[in-house]
Amino acid sequence: MIALYGFLFAPLVVVAGASLAGGERPYVSFPPDRLSFEWYGRIPARYVESIGLSVLLAGATAVCALALAVPAALGLVRGRFAGREAVALFLRAPLQIPFIVVGIAFLQLYYALGAAVGINPRGRFVGLLLGHVFLTTPYALGTVTAVLQRFNRRLEEAARTLGATPWRTFRRVTLPVIMPGIYAGALYAFIVSFGEVPVALFLANPRVATFPVELFGALQFDFNPSLLAVSTLILCLSLAIIVVFQRIIGIDALLRATAGRDP
Amino acid sequence: MTQTFRRWIGALLLAGAALAIVGPATAEERFDGVTIRVATWGGSWRDRIHELIGTELERRGAKVEYVVANALENFNKLIAARDSKPPFDVMEFQSDLWKPLLESGFLMKLTNADIPNAPTHDSVAVSTWTLEEGIVYNTEKFKENGLPAPQRYSDLLDPKLANRVAWPDISYGPYALIGLSTEFGGSELDVDPGLARLKQAALPYFYRSSVELSTKFASGDVWVAPWHAGWAVRVKRAGLPVAMVFPQVKDRHGVIASGMIGIVKDTEVEKAAAFWINRYLSPEVQLAFCSANGIAPVNPHALETMRGDPLLSSLMLLSPADIAKAYAVDWNRIDLADIVDKWNRTTAK
Amino acid sequence: MKARWGWLVVPCLVATGTLLFASQAVFLRISFYRDRGFGRVEPDVTLANYLRVLQDPFYLQSLALTFEVAIAVLVCSLVCGCPAAYILARMRSRWTPLLLGAVIASALVAEIIKVLGLVVIFSADGVLNRSLLAIGLIDAPLRLLGTVPGVVIGLLHFTLGFVILLMFGVFQTIPRSLEEAARVHGASRLRVLWRIVLPLSLPGMVAGGLVVFNLSMGSFTAAALLGGGRILTMPVLIERTMVLETRYAIAACMAAVLMSSVLLVNVAASVVLTRRRAGAVA
Numbered sequence: 001m002i003a004l005y006g007f008l009f010a011p012l013v014v015v016a017g018a019s020l021a022g023g024e025r026p027y028v029s030f031p032p033d034r035l036s037f038e039w040y041g042r043i044p045a046r047y048v049e050s051i052g053l054s055v056l057l058a059g060a061t062a063v064c065a066l067a068l069a070v071p072a073a074l075g076l077v078r079g080r081f082a083g084r085e086a087v088a089l090f091l092r093a094p095l096q097i098p099f100i101v102v103g104i105a106f107l108q109l110y111y112a113l114g115a116a117v118g119i120n121p122r123g124r125f126v127g128l129l130l131g132h133v134f135l136t137t138p139y140a141l142g143t144v145t146a147v148l149q150r151f152n153r154r155l156e157e158a159a160r161t162l163g164a165t166p167w168r169t170f171r172r173v174t175l176p177v178i179m180p181g182i183y184a185g186a187l188y189a190f191i192v193s194f195g196e197v198p199v200a201l202f203l204a205n206p207r208v209a210t211f212p213v214e215l216f217g218a219l220q221f222d223f224n225p226s227l228l229a230v231s232t233l234i235l236c237l238s239l240a241i242i243v244v245f246q247r248i249i250g251i252d253a254l255l256r257a258t259a260g261r262d263p
Numbered sequence: 264m265t266q267t268f269r270r271w272i273g274a275l276l277l278a279g280a281a282l283a284i285v286g287p288a289t290a291e292e293r294f295d296g297v298t299i300r301v302a303t304w305g306g307s308w309r310d311r312i313h314e315l316i317g318t319e320l321e322r323r324g325a326k327v328e329y330v331v332a333n334a335l336e337n338f339n340k341l342i343a344a345r346d347s348k349p350p351f352d353v354m355e356f357q358s359d360l361w362k363p364l365l366e367s368g369f370l371m372k373l374t375n376a377d378i379p380n381a382p383t384h385d386s387v388a389v390s391t392w393t394l395e396e397g398i399v400y401n402t403e404k405f406k407e408n409g410l411p412a413p414q415r416y417s418d419l420l421d422p423k424l425a426n427r428v429a430w431p432d433i434s435y436g437p438y439a440l441i442g443l444s445t446e447f448g449g450s451e452l453d454v455d456p457g458l459a460r461l462k463q464a465a466l467p468y469f470y471r472s473s474v475e476l477s478t479k480f481a482s483g484d485v486w487v488a489p490w491h492a493g494w495a496v497r498v499k500r501a502g503l504p505v506a507m508v509f510p511q512v513k514d515r516h517g518v519i520a521s522g523m524i525g526i527v528k529d530t531e532v533e534k535a536a537a538f539w540i541n542r543y544l545s546p547e548v549q550l551a552f553c554s555a556n557g558i559a560p561v562n563p564h565a566l567e568t569m570r571g572d573p574l575l576s577s578l579m580l581l582s583p584a585d586i587a588k589a590y591a592v593d594w595n596r597i598d599l600a601d602i603v604d605k606w607n608r609t610t611a612k
Numbered sequence: 613m614k615a616r617w618g619w620l621v622v623p624c625l626v627a628t629g630t631l632l633f634a635s636q637a638v639f640l641r642i643s644f645y646r647d648r649g650f651g652r653v654e655p656d657v658t659l660a661n662y663l664r665v666l667q668d669p670f671y672l673q674s675l676a677l678t679f680e681v682a683i684a685v686l687v688c689s690l691v692c693g694c695p696a697a698y699i700l701a702r703m704r705s706r707w708t709p710l711l712l713g714a715v716i717a718s719a720l721v722a723e724i725i726k727v728l729g730l731v732v733i734f735s736a737d738g739v740l741n742r743s744l745l746a747i748g749l750i751d752a753p754l755r756l757l758g759t760v761p762g763v764v765i766g767l768l769h770f771t772l773g774f775v776i777l778l779m780f781g782v783f784q785t786i787p788r789s790l791e792e793a794a795r796v797h798g799a800s801r802l803r804v805l806w807r808i809v810l811p812l813s814l815p816g817m818v819a820g821g822l823v824v825f826n827l828s829m830g831s832f833t834a835a836a837l838l839g840g841g842r843i844l845t846m847p848v849l850i851e852r853t854m855v856l857e858t859r860y861a862i863a864a865c866m867a868a869v870l871m872s873s874v875l876l877v878n879v880a881a882s883v884v885l886t887r888r889r890a891g892a893v894a
Contacts, residue, residue, distance in 0.1 A: 004696050005711075008718050008772060011729025015721075044310075072624035079618030085882050087621060089875070091628055095826040096874035097636075098847040101867045104854065105639035106631075107343045112638050114347055123350075134631045137624065142823050143778055146816035150785040180781035187777060191719045197833065201332065202340070209331065212722050217305025217331045224307070231725040238720045242713030335855050342858065363858065426755075432841035434856055468758025468840025475731055475837070484735040600857035607852060608670050611844040 016232040039225040040233070047214060047230050054211040057125070058193040061132040062140075065189040066182060068133070069140035073181075076141075077148045088145075095138045103202035106131045110203070127203050128210070132193040139192060140185030147181025292538065295324030299535045300351040302340075305331035311555055315548045316539060325535055334360055341369045341527070352530040353539050357394065358521040359436060361594045364388070370525035377537035380544035382561075388525035391543055392552075393559040395580055395589065396438040396518040397509040399495045400487035401480060413487055415510045416443040420464040427486040429476055430461065432469035433606040437599065438518045439489035440606070441592060445513045451597045458609045469610065480505070492579045496557030499574060507578045515590035517580060522558065559586060643864035653861050661865035671849075671866065675873060678845040681760060681835070682828035685767045689824045690817060692768075693775030698809070700776070701783035712780065719773035726769050727837045734762060758840025766834035771824045778823070782816030783809070818885055822878055829874045846870045 076088050094102070110127055114120030121127030151174065159169045175182075200210040209217070218227055299320065303309055309329050317327040330337060334356035344350050349369070356364065364370055370387035381389045398413050404427070405412060413419060416439060419428045431439050437451070444450060444457030470476045470488070477498050479485040495507045509517030524543060526536040542548055549560035550568050559579060560566050570581045580586050643661055645653035665671045700708055733740050734756040744750045756762035786809060794804045832847040839848065846866060854863040 004692055004772070005714065008715070008769060010733060011726045011769065012718060012721060014729035014732050015725055068624040068627055071620035075617050075619065075621030079621065081618040084618075085886060087625060089878055089882060091621075091624060092822070092826070092878060093632055093871075093875065094628065095823065096830060096871050096878070098830040098832060098850060098867065098870065100832055100847065100851050100854070101639065101864075102635070104339070104343070105635035107340070108638045109635040111343055111345075111347055120347070130631065134628065134635075137628060139774075139823065141624070142819045143781060146778065146819040147781050147785055149815045150782060150812065177785065180784045184777045184781045187716060188774060191716075191773070194720060195722050197722075197724070201336065202343075212724070214305075214331075215722055215724055217309075228725070228728075231721050235717055235721050238717035239713060242716060243710065339855060339858065342860075434841075434852065467755055468842055471836065471841060475728075478728070478731060479735060482732065482735045600859055603852060603856045607844060607849065610842060611670070611673070 012232075012235060015228050016235070039229045042224075043226045043230055043233075047211065047226070050209055050211040050214045051230070051234070053209075054194050057128055057132060057210060058190045060129055061136055061193040062186040062189040064129065064133045065137045065140040066144075066186055068137050069144055069185060070182065072137075073141055073144035073148050077145055091141055092138045094134050098198075099135070099196060100198040102131065102135060103199040106134075106199065107202045122203055128200060131199045131203050132189075132196070135196065135199065136189035136192050139188040140182075143185040143188060144178060144181040147178045147184075151177055291323065292534075293323050294320060294532075294535045294538070297324070297532050297535045298326040298328060299353065299532045299539065300328045300330055301353045301355070301539065302330040302332070302334075302337040302351040303355040304333060308556070311552055315551055316542045319542060320535065320539065338363065338369075342367070349527045349529055352527055352532050353524065353536045354527055355391070355522065355524050356388075357436075358390075358523060358592070358594050359597075359599060361388065361523060362597070363599075364525065369528060371528040371530070371533075373526060373537075373540070377534075378541045378544070380541045380562075388523040389540060389544070390521040390561050391524050391540075392522040392549075392556075392561060393586060394520040394522060395492040395509070395559060395586075396436075396442075396489065396520065397492065397507050398487060399480075399490040399498075399505050399507055401483075401485075401504060402506045403504045404483065404486040412506070413508055413510070415446060416489065416512075417446050417460065418510075419487060419489070420460060420466075424487060426467070427484075428466065429468070429470045429479060429485045429488040430466050431489055432471045433603050433610075434471055435473075436520070437597075437602055438520065438592070440602070442489070442510060442512045442518050442590070445590075446511075450513075451592050454602055454605065458605060462609050491557075492559075493557035495578045496575065499578060505578075509580060509589065512590040515588055516585075517589040519559075519586065519589040519591055521591075640864050640868055642861045643868055645861050647859040647861040661862050662869075665862070665865050665869055671869075674844055674846050674849050675869070677760075677843065678829055678847070678870070679873075681763055681767070681843075681845055682825050684760070684764045685771055685828040686821055686825050688764065688768055689771045689775045690821055693772050693820075694779050694813075694817065697776045697779035698783050701780050702788070712777070715773050715776050719770075719777075723766075723770055723833050724837070727766055727834065730762075730766055730769070730838065731757065757838060758842045760843060762838045762840075763835050763843050763845075766838040767828055767831055770831070770834065771827060774827075775820050775824060778820040779813065779816060782813050782820075786812050815885070818881060822881055825877065826874055829870065 072091060076084060076091075097105075106127075107122060110120050110122040114122070121130060155173050155177070156169050159173045160166075164172070195212055197212045197216050200213045201216065204210060204213055215227060215231075301312070301317075303312060309331055313327065313329070317329075320327055330340070330351045332340070334354070337351070337354060338356070338360055340350050341354075354364075354370070365387060372387055373381070373389060378389065398416070398419065400413055402412075410423065418424075419430065433440070437454070440454050440457045440461070441449075441451045442457075443460060444454045447456035447460065449456040470479075473490070473494050476485065476488055476490065477494060480488070480498055480503055481501075492507055495505050499505050512518055524540055526533065526540070530536060543552075544562060546562050546564045549562040549565035553560040553565060554569055554572065554575060557575070557579065559581065560569070563583065566581060566583070569575050569579075575581065580589060642653050644657045644659070645655070646658060646660060648654055700711060735741070740756075741750075756765070790808060791804050794808055795801075799807070830847055831845075832851055835843055835845045835848045836851070839845070844852075847870070850863050850866045850870070853859050853866065
């Protein structure tokens with residue numbers, strides 16, 4: 001376990017360490033020979049703006065992906081119709097397309113749309129959102145399905161025999177139990193959307209780019225430790241948010257969902 | 264009354280005469296309400312361009328937006344937008360995209376009237392700076408290990424340097440490959456000799472990003488690499504002990520590529536775009552921009568001034584004579600797609 | 613009642629379907645034409661591109677390499693991720709949420725940044741090599757850049773997070789009481805794992821495994837940045853053909869071949885799984 005966490009965090013330690021490098025360093029220097037927080041102070045406003053956009057986009061993506069995936073998962077796991085497996089497969093298809101292909105294909109699609117109907121979503125938030133939702137829905141679908149398959153139907157039946165309506169059953173019995181899957185799906189969607197480059201690169205707006213695209217652009221040509229500083233800040237911020245989340249709502253909510261006890 | 268009247272007329276005439284003399288110089292060209300979109304590289308490149316050119320346009324009422332990606336990606340965006348409004352108005356690129364852009368007709372003809380700072384030729388793009396490719400090496404490491412300074416591209420394939428050399432991947436550009444090929448009878452049209460030697464040398468990896476390479480230079484992992492002067496300047500400014508060699512390529516020394524800029528066809532802001540280019544070519548901007556980035560300006564005055572800087576002149580070719588002696592790849596005849604394909608096949612593990 | 617569930621799939625199906633078909637139609641259409649450079653194509657429809665891609669050993673090798681990498685990542689992710697997720701799910705500790713949070717936080721850092729960190733770690737004079745040399749595990753510095761293991765490690769940083777989070781959710785739904793009951797009846801820890809936990813979590817593992825597999829097959833960043841220009845997996849090759857050579861037709865063709873092979877694997881996996889489930893019921 002320790003090894004695992006060490007493995008996951010090693011590059012992050014390097015990045016954090018290098019972000020403290022003082023002086024002009026157009027490269028990653030680790031261990032840094034001069035420690036200083038100067039690059040933290042020199043983070044351009046542009047990066048902060050793009051982080052805001054990325055967070056917004058990722059959040060919206062997660063919500064939309066779940067809105068599509070939860071019903072679909074229910075339908076796939078519980079429905080009985082011909083070609084169910086085929087549909088499941090089909091819905092997983094976006095995962096199998098290299099992101100860069102998705103990027104260029106969507107760009108071409110948007111232009112074709114623009115030519116045909118006059119609406120070109122390129123460069124607009126909606127355009128990016130569509131692309132990201134397309135990419136991330138399969139993830140959400142996968143996680144919710146996985147958890148749903150494990151779900152014990154008898155819990156629902158018990159509730160029904162006690163007189164609960166289907167909606168009530170869903171809301172108070174099913175939903176809490178499959179929450180881990182939903183959280184995981186939302187998380188995946190958020191993570192994928194927050195970090196992806198190729199699609200955002202092609203569908204983005206000249207005014208504000210998403211954070212990874214900014215990073216990518218800066219890394220291609222030019223680099224300075226402020227990039228590392230921002231990334232380290234994101235890391236710390238995420239950890240902080242999670243701690244706060246835990247205090248207020250309690251990831252216990254996630255843990256409490258271990259309700260599936262056999263009757 | 265008549266006297267006052269005459270005085271007024273006199274004053275007006277005087278003012279008019281004064282304006283006529285000083286006139287055009289103070290009647291500033293305004294771009295109110297204009298939004299100009301510039302396609303260029305990112306990071307500090309864009310920041311500096313904005314500082315030197317963008318802010319001036321903003322001062323004159325324009326709004327400036329940047330489409331940041333490398334030139335090839337921007338080219339792809341132009342292709343995708345082929346039948347509709349172009350995604351940007353001004354495009355910066357390098358001479359390797361010259362032929363594709365010319366043939367695909369995305370850029371409009373530039374007339375000298377709009378861009379007085381450009382040398383006289385009318386075409387779809389003008390050169391803005393010169394990229395100087397050569398070999399960058401770490402002088403300290405070489406001295407420590409008793410190695411002679413590299414002179415030619417083939418020197419880098421010496422087994423003694425085996426794990427300390429970083430050869431550029433084709434996505435960086437074909438310069439080093441071309442340079443190597445010419446040593447064995449090839450050229451930009453025939454890169455097979457170079458490819459054969461590279462395959463033989465079985466180099467462990469090829470660098471794609473200059474940031475990656477500079478990290479490796481800094482950590483001492485890499486001692487020598489084909490690279491361009493711009494990066495040599497930057498890492499030297501960061502304190503690394505590097506020197507630059509412009510190896511022999513046919514009868515020339517070093518390989519150069521030009522930075523170019525053009526205006527996209529069907530743009531709605533032609534005047535602003537022309538202003539942009541003109542300003543890019545002005546002596547002050549050329550000097551400031553090129554000194555910061557380690558590239559050679561096309562403006563001769565700027566070039567001369569840069570010669571006065573010891574760090575720059577130690578790493579760059581800063582006299583017109585030297586630059587003329589460098590090898591300029593014949594982009595008109597080169598088939599880059601073919602080279603990339605051959606490269607992929609030869610270097611894949 | 614049963615039939616009603618099926619309808620819930622419709623919105624997702626419609627959304628994904630339209631986007632998928634529309635974008636791919638536009639993109640793949642050109643794979644049936646010959647390239648003329650700069651994204652332009654010849655006017656006649658032809659299968660020449662497909663023939664070329666499927667017969668040229670260069671492309672086939674690239675496909676094989678892509679599979680190699682994806683399978684390696686799959687195996688490592690599951691082998692390392694599942695036990696970790698299980699431990700996390702079973703830990704009754706205050707630290708669990710924080711540990712989970714740490715995984716999430718690490719996943720939010722852009723892949724590129726992590727790769728930069730890895731480049732530094734992998735360097736010949738880097739921390740990794742120096743410590744391994746000091747311990748005496750190796751006699752010469754390990755070369756990880758430009759090798760398959762290097763790319764696999766890079767991808768692992770990306771996929772482990774997913775696996776841990778997913779399997780955590782799955783293990784959550786397996787009641788502890790079930791395991792405890794088995795232990796009470798005398799089963800060893802290992803037996804419990806093997807006969808109870810594993811079969812119950814298998815669908816989840818397969819789903820997660822497929823996600824990891826698909827991700828790895830389509831991954832570009834890790835292979836491009838850590839592959840040192842020598843590990844040319846299909847996505848890297850497609851990107852080069854598209855962006856560097858602007859030969860859209862053959863790039864689209866390669867993309868189609870890649871997608872079909874991934875699809876095949878997914879189909880095979882689900883067929884096997886259905887048969888297993890049917891077998892278990894019977």
